[in-house]
Amino acid sequence: MTLKDQLSFPRQHAKTQRFTLGVPRAFTVSPDGERVVFLRSSSGTDRVNRLWVVDLADAEGPKERIAADPVSLLGGAPEQLSAQERARRERVRESSAGIVGYAVDAAVRTAAFPLSGRLFTASLTEPVVRELDVPGPVLDPRPSPDGRRVAYVTRGALRVAEADGAGDRELAAPEKDEVAYGVAEFVAAEEMNRTRGFWWSPDSDRLLVARVDTARVRRWWISDPAHPDRPPASVSYPAAGTPNADVTLFLMGLAGERTEVVWDRVRFPYLARVHWSEAGAPLLLVQSRDQRRTQYLGVNTVTGETRIVHQDEDPAWLELHPGVPAWAPDGRLVRIADEGGARVLVVGDRALTGPQLHVRAVLDIDVRDILVSASAGPEAAHPETGEVHVYRVNELGVQRVSEGPGLHTAVRGGGATVLRTAGPDPSGPAAAVLREGHPPVELVSYAQYPVLTAHFVLTEAGERRIPSAVLLPTGYQESDGRLPVLLDPYAFPHAQRAVHSHHAHLTSQWFADQGFAVVVADGRGTPGRSPGWEKAIKDEMASVILADQVDALRALAADFPLDLDRVAIRGWSGGGFLAALAVLRRPDVFHAAVVGAPVTDLRLYDTHYQERYLGDPGERPEVYARNSLITDAGLSLAAEPARPMMIIHGLADDNVVVAHSLRLSTALLEAGRPHEVLPLTGATHMTPQEQVAENLLLLQLDFLKRSLGLS
Structure with a gap:
């Protein structure tokens, strides 16, 4: 029997797409609180999402029903995705199929969604689904708030049709190949969490529409060496220090008339947020290129002129947050700000939370209160390591909605709230509708229920109290002695790994069950603790994140059976950078590394991300040189002895392009350092292919055991 036959978790992990298939997601609650809409596939291995509705007001009690089934709508035919749709899914890390996104009208009575490039609408109150006869391939269809029309993008043009498909017309057409209307540019979708490019007015009579011109953006070529007969794909990639897309914004009427929205795009080129509700004029959040200054702008819908509602500055950078800026029903500005060493909710001129909470997102705003997600702040009386909770906030105080350990979030409408929890329960994430x-x-x-159970211990390591998770082999006993160590971090901004969620640790537990003590540490730069913790990596990303991994490892060795003479590290993307960094600069601590899709030359990563932390490489080349892995300055920090590395990279990756790994391999070869390179044909940054995902775990395990002398 082969190793692959003996190990069932890697296959299950791959077939279930990390146990995400079959889980309800993408919730919407109607404003009357009578309907909840969501997506879900039919089993734990089914990739095809259906559109579901729960009728909460049914006389016989709440009932689930399918509002749209892509299998029947396509007649069993396979999906056909355009290049633009594949790129959009890559930006949002969407690897499932069927209905992967939808938009609704204001009353949540109608949903619109694309399927195989075609446009469909579904009634959310009656069993009616309609295909609209419109030009395709369709991207991001959105009903008007009154439900009478649907706007959508195709081939860079913004179009509008009546709800029955009649009167389809073009509102804005690209003037040249490099222009598109109604879409989010690369850095907005990849880094700003702004995935859309047009917004209906509350009165359904016009739209705000982004125009994206990539003529100045450098073209990169993504090829498939396994198929030399196929031409490479051209992508517009704004690497650090190079030109971004030129983004403008227009007010457009339904007859095609347009007015440009005017702001200082030279000083504030990034359009980060757009909010348009009945509570006030359109609201924009724009950023300077160095992200140290932001302006909140109100838009005059007659002239297109803007006025400054609020502005912020920060010596490091200003973070973007989900759900803000927005208007409260009484017209006050709602925002999240860094004040007094804490991240707080501000309404008008008043902070409604203090240093006990670290506010992460605004989930809903109504006349009674504001619903937010938050973790324990720097002055929390009882810090809860790795937890995120939902709170109601108003002038009278703060009330926690969620209960029990875990990662909680919510969607609210009317008197109904959908609370989603990913906690320590081995059954996985759960969602419930709460009504008073x-x-x-x-x-x-x-x-699916995992074939293994994660046994993780959450703790804080060292003087800096680094949030950490430790996992030992199932059934480990003290008499088993010290174990070889595998660090399994991400350790970069915007993602936590040491969290109180069972499924977050499944892969780490599988490695632990192969004979390792697995350590996951969230050092400085990771989110959820304080603004100062996040911004400690400014200009010194490499040295700070590496120091925290070393400190956490050594501190944890005092309380857990860690064999510090046998230490490996694995990571993907930013974690891949960290893994390579660890064995190059601290081979006295780390003895082997699995380096997945690493960012190695930081000048090759995108503007909005990289310049936030390190500035413009043209102005600060020395900062990039000492933080990168393969520059002369970066390589000069490499130490002996040379440690083995397995470098893995998808050849179709358009986010962290394969050039990062190829340049690293070349530098290692020239330096005579041992390493292996595993190219993944046709794989993107997500590596969603089932066979690839399964075998990657097995090959990593084999490499780690060989490198540490365990096999």
């Missing part, structure tokens, strides 16, 4: 005076309504998950 009614019992909770559990939304069924069809996700």
Whole structure:
């Protein structure tokens, strides 16, 4: 029997797409609180999402029903995705199929969604689905708030059709190949969490539409060496220090008339947020290129002129947050700000939270309160390592909605709230509809139950109290002695790994069950603790994140059975950078590394991300040189002895392009340092292919055991 036959978790992990298939997601609650809309596939291995509705007001009790089934709508035919749709899914890390996104009208009575490049609408109150006869391939269809029309993008043009498909017309057409209307440019979708490019007015009579011109953006070529007969794909990639897309914004009427929205785009070129609601004029959040200054702008819908509502400055950078800026119903500005060493919710001129909470997102705003997600702040009385909770906030105080350990988030409408929890329960994430005076309504998950159980200990390591998780082999006993160590971090901004969620640690537990003590440490730069913790990596990304991994490892060795003479590290993307960094600069601590899709030459990564932390490489070349892995300055920091590396990279990756790994391999070869390179044909940054995902775990395990002398 081969190793692959003996190990069932890698296959299950791959077939279930990390146990995400069959889990309810993408919730919308109607403003009357009578309907909850969501996506879910039919089993834990089914990739095809259906559109579902729960009728909360049904006389016989809440009932789930399918509002749209892509299998029947396509007649069993496979999906056909345009290059633009594949790129959009890559930006949002979407690897499932079927209905992967939808938009609704204001009353949540109608949903619109693309399927195989075609446009469909579904009634959310009656069993009616309609295909609209429009030009395709369709991207991002969105009903008007009154439900009478649907706007969508195709081939860079913004179009509008009546709800029955009649009267389809073009509102804005690209003037040249490098222009597109109604879409988000690369850095907005990849880094700003702004995935859309047009917004309906509350009165449904016009739209705000982004125009994206990539003529000045450098072209990169993504090829498939396994198929030399195919031409490479051209992508517009704004690497650090190079030109960004030129983004402008227009007010457009339904007859095609347009007015440009005017702001100082020289000083504030990034259009980060757009908010348009009945509570006030359109609201924009724009950023300077160095992201140290932001302006909140109100838009005059007659002239297109803007006025400054608020502006912020920070010596490091200003973070973007989900759900803000927005208007409260009484017209006050709602925002999240860094004040007094804490991240707080501000309404008008008043902070409604203090240093006890670290506010992460605004989830909903109504006349009674504001719903936010937050973790324990720098002055929390009882810090809860690795937890995120939902709170109601108003002038009278703060009330926690979620209960029990875990990662909690919510969607609210009317008197109904969908609370989603990813906690320590091995059954995985759960979602329930909460209504005052009614019992909770559990939304069924069809996700598979993992074949292993994660046994993780959350703790804080060292003087800096670095949030950490430690996992030992199932059934480990003290008499088993010290174990070889595998660090399994991400350790970069915008992602936490040491969290109180069972499924977040499944892969780490699988490695632990192969004979390792696995350590996951969230050092400085990771989110959820304080603004100062996040911004400590400014200009010194490499040295700070590496120091925290070393400090956490050594501190944890005092309490856990860690064999510090056998230490490996694995990581992907930013974690891949860290893994390579670890064995190059601290071979006295780290003895082997699995380096997945690493960013090695930081000048090759995108503007909005890289310049936030390190500035413009043209102005600060020395900062990039000492933080990168393969510059002369970076390589000069490499130490002996040389440690083995397995470098893995998808050849179709358009986010961290394969040039990063190829340049690293060349530098290692020239330096005579041992390493292996595993190219993944046709794989992107997500590596969603089932066979690839399964075998990657097995090959990593084999490499780690060989490198540490365990096999």
